[in-house]
Amino acid sequence: MFKGRAFKFGDGISTDQIIPGRFAHLRSNLPELAKHAMEDADPSFVSRVKPGDFIVAGANFGLGSSREHAPLVIKMAGVKAILAKSVARIFFRNAINLGLPVLICDTDKINDGDELEIDLEAGSILDITNGVKLGFGKIPEIMLRILDDGGLLAYLEKHGDLKL
Amino acid sequence: MGKTLSEKILSTKSGSSAQAGDIVVAGVDLAFVQDTTGPLTVRQFRAAGFKQPAGSLKAAIFLDHAAPSPNRELANDHKLLRDFAWETGSLLSEVGDGVCHQIVAESLAKPGALIIGADSHTVTAGGLGAFACGMGSTDVAVAMALGKTWLRVPESIKVVLSGRFASGVYAKDLILYLIGLIGADGATYQALEFGGEALSAMSVPERLTIANMAVEAGAKVGLFPSDEVTRSYLEGQGRDGDYQPLSADDSASYVRTIDINLAELEPVVSRPHTVDNTAPAREIKGTKIQQVVIGTCTGGRLDDLAVAAAILKGRQRHEQTRLVIAPASRAVMRAAIAAGYIETLLQAGALILPPGCGPCLGLHQGALGNGENCLSTANRNFKGRMGNPEAFVYLASAATAAASAVTGEITDPRDFS
Ligand code: SF4
Numbered sequence: 001m002f003k004g005r006a007f008k009f010g011d012g013i014s015t016d017q018i019i020p021g022r023f024a025h026l027r028s029n030l031p032e033l034a035k036h037a038m039e040d041a042d043p044s045f046v047s048r049v050k051p052g053d054f055i056v057a058g059a060n061f062g063l064g065s066s067r068e069h070a071p072l073v074i075k076m077a078g079v080k081a082i083l084a085k086s087v088a089r090i091f092f093r094n095a096i097n098l099g100l101p102v103l104i105c106d107t108d109k110i111n112d113g114d115e116l117e118i119d120l121e122a123g124s125i126l127d128i129t130n131g132v133k134l135g136f137g138k139i140p141e142i143m144l145r146i147l148d149d150g151g152l153l154a155y156l157e158k159h160g161d162l163k164l
Numbered sequence: 165m166g167k168t169l170s171e172k173i174l175s176t177k178s179g180s181s182a183q184a185g186d187i188v189v190a191g192v193d194l195a196f197v198q199d200t201t202g203p204l205t206v207r208q209f210r211a212a213g214f215k216q217p218a219g220s221l222k223a224a225i226f227l228d229h230a231a232p233s234p235n236r237e238l239a240n241d242h243k244l245l246r247d248f249a250w251e252t253g254s255l256l257s258e259v260g261d262g263v264c265h266q267i268v269a270e271s272l273a274k275p276g277a278l279i280i281g282a283d284s285h286t287v288t289a290g291g292l293g294a295f296a297c298g299m300g301s302t303d304v305a306v307a308m309a310l311g312k313t314w315l316r317v318p319e320s321i322k323v324v325l326s327g328r329f330a331s332g333v334y335a336k337d338l339i340l341y342l343i344g345l346i347g348a349d350g351a352t353y354q355a356l357e358f359g360g361e362a363l364s365a366m367s368v369p370e371r372l373t374i375a376n377m378a379v380e381a382g383a384k385v386g387l388f389p390s391d392e393v394t395r396s397y398l399e400g401q402g403r404d405g406d407y408q409p410l411s412a413d414d415s416a417s418y419v420r421t422i423d424i425n426l427a428e429l430e431p432v433v434s435r436p437h438t439v440d441n442t443a444p445a446r447e448i449k450g451t452k453i454q455q456v457v458i459g460t461c462t463g464g465r466l467d468d469l470a471v472a473a474a475i476l477k478g479r480q481r482h483e484q485t486r487l488v489i490a491p492a493s494r495a496v497m498r499a500a501i502a503a504g505y506i507e508t509l510l511q512a513g514a515l516i517l518p519p520g521c522g523p524c525l526g527l528h529q530g531a532l533g534n535g536e537n538c539l540s541t542a543n544r545n546f547k548g549r550m551g552n553p554e555a556f557v558y559l560a561s562a563a564t565a566a567a568s569a570v571t572g573e574i575t576d577p578r579d580f581s
Binding site for chain 1: 187188189200201203204208211212229230234235237238240241244281282283284286298299300301302303306310312313314316348349352353379382384438525526527531544546547548549551552553
């Protein structure tokens, strides 16, 4: 069960906005890199976000580059889950591999700053601020297990191999 | 029921009868990283306690994104990657060799192969009939170590191409048109599979340009069949043995079919800040351009430099427009020198960068100033892409780029013929 605030973003937020290529020299210095999370979408994001908050986005979140640093800096900023209408495929996979839940739902019902409560087991999202309850899309079985174990490396350590 | 190209390749690679929607574990033939995603792959590889890439695949490291390195942080990343490559006997492509996807096409990709790269434009090799798919650093680390990965077999969209390009219209215009048509998420989680009678006259470099941008519609792969054109391309590289014919079954089923007559297309430009924000070049002509870039894994091949040189021969870049050229690979650069294209471009006032990604991702070499417009043959125009969120990137073919370099504003290349 997670509880936190919604940070709303629009459609088509690319990995270039999440963590711009001009900071590539910081990719081996993750704490420094993470200071630029979401910078070209909302320069004030890092200073405002609190551990436990959520990113709530429109369609095709995370399109573009395969840089895993995109979900990584979001996770390092303390974000506990990403909610979006849809998510680009490489970003989706990368987030799950890092143990960061990505939930597909109708984010139009959530407003910026709303207080949310998310129950992953029950598959429910409650917007405490406006009382709206939402479900979220099914995640493939193998991704659920990777998520449950806390990411792809933890999954491998536990199972020793990729298991369907 | 017949199989799509995706289903066929993933059936072979997983040893099962794979159908769209299935999740399979499939053997990987080539796993590679580049210098901005590779360091994390190496760290994850080591964190998991892996020592060596699986013997069943080829592992490759490309130093192309920041090549040569602009600062010590990236120089240290390069050092980490070189050490890893030497330690593990992985293939190392040095700074100056060129962009990973071009080198994969020139020497590593083959029809029917499963290729995983820590770079979203890994899809490029689909132009040669390889199931080539971009993933993140950790996925590639695991694929390298285990020699396999898990994949959801994608549904496929069939794109049926007929006719021939009119003069001044190129493969780049086709793929920009298609992305404008279906949108930046028009093929998310799906495969774009190309077919139709036009393919018999479509070269492998053209196919690579098209496959390269499949990901800009969200696709997992952009796949071409392997045919006589593929065979002669591989023969030209002395890789006859890598050829195998490959095509979808006639009775395969698709989620959608899109018919495009190449003869009806015209030069297309993507406007800032999304690739699907397309318009015919003639509709936005006159937009001032401060920098033109011809290069990248989309538009930096020999054919692109040839087209640009033909337009720029005897002409000069506009005095207020910089012209930056980055050949996609060492082989492309050498061939362009031998053919006289580089001399022509230099005479026209171009700056020639070393083979590599160059200005494409805003890391170095040609970052834009506030309020500047750039017209590039690359594949992405996202906000901030070329190093500055206050700048604007337009995407087009090499012909449109070269013509616009002469006039200093977006120009329909047909006005030059
Ligand atoms: S040329 Fe551009 S798009 Fe291609 S691999 Fe390099 S940075 Fe990526």
